[in-house]
Amino acid sequence: MRSANCGCSLTTSGPPDDVLIDLIVKEVRTALRSPVADRSATRLTLPSSSAYPTIPLGVSNRHIHLTVTTFHRLFGEGVAFEEMRPLYQPGEFASKHTLTIVGPKLRSIPGVRILGPLRTYDQVEVSLTDAVFLGIDPPVANSGTLSEAAPLTLVGPNGSVYLEQCAIVASRHIHMTNADAAQLGVSDGDLCKVRVAGVKSTVFENVLIRTNNSWRLQMHLDTDDANAANVRDESVVEFLGKM
Amino acid sequence: MRSANCGCSLTTSGPPDDVLIDLIVKEVRTALRSPVADRSATRLTLPSSSAYPTIPLGVSNRHIHLTVTTFHRLFGEGVAFEEMRPLYQPGEFASKHTLTIVGPKLRSIPGVRILGPLRTYDQVEVSLTDAVFLGIDPPVANSGTLSEAAPLTLVGPNGSVYLEQCAIVASRHIHMTNADAAQLGVSDGDLCKVRVAGVKSTVFENVLIRTNNSWRLQMHLDTDDANAANVRDESVVEFLGKM
Numbered sequence: 001m002r003s004a005n006c007g008c009s010l011t012t013s014g015p016p017d018d019v020l021i022d023l024i025v026k027e028v029r030t031a032l033r034s035p036v037a038d039r040s041a042t043r044l045t046l047p048s049s050s051a052y053p054t055i056p057l058g059v060s061n062r063h064i065h066l067t068v069t070t071f072h073r074l075f076g077e078g079v080a081f082e083e084m085r086p087l088y089q090p091g092e093f094a095s096k097h098t099l100t101i102v103g104p105k106l107r108s109i110p111g112v113r114i115l116g117p118l119r120t121y122d123q124v125e126v127s128l129t130d131a132v133f134l135g136i137d138p139p140v141a142n143s144g145t146l147s148e149a150a151p152l153t154l155v156g157p158n159g160s161v162y163l164e165q166c167a168i169v170a171s172r173h174i175h176m177t178n179a180d181a182a183q184l185g186v187s188d189g190d191l192c193k194v195r196v197a198g199v200k201s202t203v204f205e206n207v208l209i210r211t212n213n214s215w216r217l218q219m220h221l222d223t224d225d226a227n228a229a230n231v232r233d234e235s236v237v238e239f240l241g242k243m
Numbered sequence: 244m245r246s247a248n249c250g251c252s253l254t255t256s257g258p259p260d261d262v263l264i265d266l267i268v269k270e271v272r273t274a275l276r277s278p279v280a281d282r283s284a285t286r287l288t289l290p291s292s293s294a295y296p297t298i299p300l301g302v303s304n305r306h307i308h309l310t311v312t313t314f315h316r317l318f319g320e321g322v323a324f325e326e327m328r329p330l331y332q333p334g335e336f337a338s339k340h341t342l343t344i345v346g347p348k349l350r351s352i353p354g355v356r357i358l359g360p361l362r363t364y365d366q367v368e369v370s371l372t373d374a375v376f377l378g379i380d381p382p383v384a385n386s387g388t389l390s391e392a393a394p395l396t397l398v399g400p401n402g403s404v405y406l407e408q409c410a411i412v413a414s415r416h417i418h419m420t421n422a423d424a425a426q427l428g429v430s431d432g433d434l435c436k437v438r439v440a441g442v443k444s445t446v447f448e449n450v451l452i453r454t455n456n457s458w459r460l461q462m463h464l465d466t467d468d469a470n471a472a473n474v475r476d477e478s479v480v481e482f483l484g485k486m
Contacts, residue, residue: 128470129372140442140473169473172443199383200415202471203446227371228445228471230383230412 052238053184055174055194055219058088059226059233062112062126064099064154065119065143070163074099074156081118089175090214091117101126102153103134119144124152124167127224131169141168142208170222173208174239175215184239187211193240194219196229204229205243295481296427298417298437298462301331302469302476305355305369307342307397308362308386313406317342317399324361332418333457334360344369345396346377362387367395367410370467374412384411385451413465416451417482418458427482430454436483437462439472447472448486 066074071081075097083093095114101124102108109130121144131138136150149165174192181187188211195203204225219237226232309317314324318340326336338357344367345351352373364387374381379393392408417435424430431454438446447468462480469475 127372128473129370129466132466132470169443199449200412200468201448203448204471205444205446206442223372224467224470225443227375227467228447230371 052195052240054236055217055239057196057226057231057233057235057237058218058220059231060125060170060220060222062101062109062124062130062223064101064112064114064125065121065123066114067120067122068118070122070154070161071097071114071118073159073161074154076158079158081114081116083116087115088216088218090216093117097156100155101134102155103136104151105133105135107134108155109134121146122154122161122163122166123149124154124163125170125222126167127222128169129224131167134167136167138167138169140171142171142173143168170220171208172204172206172219172221172225173210174217174219175210175212176217177213177215178211179213180217181209181211184241186242191243193243195238195240196231196235197238198230200228200230202229203240204237295438295483297479298460298482300439300469300474300476300478300480301461301463302474303368303413303463303465305344305352305367305373305466307344307355307357307368308364308366309357310363310365311361313365313397313404314340314357314361316402316404317397319401322401324357324359326359330358331459331461333459336360340399343398344377345398346379347394348376348378350377351398352377364389365397365404365406365409366392367397367406368413368465369410370465371412372467374410377410379410381410381412383414385414385416386411413463414451415447415449415462415464415468416453417460417462418453418455419460420456420458421454422456423460424452424454427484429485434486436486437480438483439474439478439480441473443471443473445472446483447480 072079082096084096086093093116095116097114098111099114100108100110101112123143123146125143126134126138134152136152138150139148141148146165146168150167151162151164152167153160153162186192186209188209190209192207192209193203193205194207195201204221315322325339327339329336336359338359340357341354342357343351343353344355366386366389368386369377369381377395379395381393382391384391389408389411393410394405394407395410396403396405429435429452431452433452435450435452436446436448437450438444447464450462
């Protein structure tokens with residue numbers, strides 16, 4: 001666990017500093033909370049008021065992908081895998097099914113949703129905050145790359161499985177078509193930088209470009225990244241270009 | 244709560260991409276895990292192999308500051324406020340005392356440590372991840388700036404208090420002496436940028452410079468920022484300069 005090592009009081013700063021800081025914080029928070037022009041954008045937005053193109057953001061909470069075999073082991077042989085609601089990417093959906101995940105500290109996180117369709121592998125995508133809580137050390141990896149993934153126990157209503165290599169922290173990535181990529185001057189596999197504006201403005205590096213002509217343009221950040229930048233789902237990021 | 248909105252499988256990528264991605268990920272992880280030359284630095288390190296000065300990093304877990312009045316109300320009149328261990332900044336310490344904090348969703352976080360010395364205000368510093376869990380919407384603010392702080396209930400062994408304005412997400416900041424500031428070309432109150440290298444390399448903007456000649460040079464990030472950048476306590480950050 002992280003240690004509590006911050007004695008951050010500003011006991012020696014005088015009133016003028018406090019007033020100035022209050023003003024700065026207030027200004028920045030007001031700016032952050034004002035409507036963003038491109039908030040509803042669902043496609044690439046080329047530079048206008050901003051110096052950079054903007055891309056819609058999706059924040060990924062912890063979630064699970066399962067094979068049909070593992071699904072039936074956890075939920076029962078006769079149980080159908082059912083959709084709850086579609087996701088932003090065509091064909092992807094949140095299922096009606098959730099599991100409890102348990103790590104080596106024997107702490108559990110309940111209600112972790114299985115996303116569909118069912119896959120050819122079992123995978124749990126967690127944030128590093130989750131990993132510290134659970135007591136695992138997962139790699140930062142792309143979905144489906146499980147050679148160094150961490151172990152977890154998954155508990156369902158019909159049984160449990162211990163998966164030796166299932167947990168990863170998903171790499172930051174952007175889904176786009178080849179046409180989007182051409183417009184942005186990038187190719188599949190490139191590593192790029194994006195910026196989130198605001199009071200906790202942050203530049204995320206090593207963002208992987210993934211192209212597929214069936215995808216909608218969308219940046220994916222996990223909850224640690226999103227919370228660090230104080231940004232909500234359905235916002236936008238600025239695309240700063242290749243690393 | 245954040246929604247599970249990521250259907251991030253790379254089902255359409257062929258083997259060549261996967262091999263390449265594996266190689267990239269392995270290289271970057273190896274680089275990340277190799278010893279950092281300046282890891283043990285406790286003072287400003289001027290450019291050598293890196294193009295930028297490096298600054299020691301301290302990661303701040305959630306913690307509490309209390310007045311003597313509130314401390315006695317929660318722990319009992321005759322109870323002494325006792326030090327457990329010193330912190331990095333001179334005079335600051337982790338106390339032996341912890342509380343449970345409870346938000347409006349009636350979810351609680353136990354074992355939140357009180358840092359000393361006792362203050363002239365009651366304050367709870369949380370991450371945005373904590374805030375989402377607790378169901379509060381705290382401002383990003385500097386320690387001691389509580390005009391927009393969120394409410395929480397604090398529960399101790401001798402009673403509880405409901406504090407209308409106590410919870411903040413602490414601003415990113417760097418403690419330094421005036422000599423350090425002069426060497427870095429900055430002044431108290433400046434907003435700067437720092438970078439954390441690694442597989443999740445990240446540039447943190449709006450980092451406040453705080454100067455006091457009794458302080459040791461140290462950057463403070465909360466656990467969301469640190470986990471987003473996949474960086475541990477006792478690492479270093481690169482100082483990129485003013486915003």
